[in-house]
């Protein structure tokens with residue numbers, strides 16, 4: 001079973017809510033600090049809850065970024081409120 005520390009090496013983890021089309025980056029370091037590096041990914045998945053619709057989505061997206069992933073230097077704020085694209089109206 002995969003654990004947080006397995007992923008922290010080279011992956012980014014996103015929570016996904018299909019009904020809302022929301023994708024939120026999960027802070028692996030923060031999660032490891034709280035739950036420990038051996039915390040299983042499956043339990044993270046079961047705990048996910050969309051902050052917009054309150055559904056338990058149970059959906060994760062795991063993105064490989066490589067061991068130098070930090071170098072890509074792109075980061076979400078903790079609470080990215082609805083990132084609307086420009087409305088042409």
Ligand SMILES: [Zn+2]
Pocket residue numbers: 017018019020021022050051052053054055
């Ligand atoms: Zn949702």
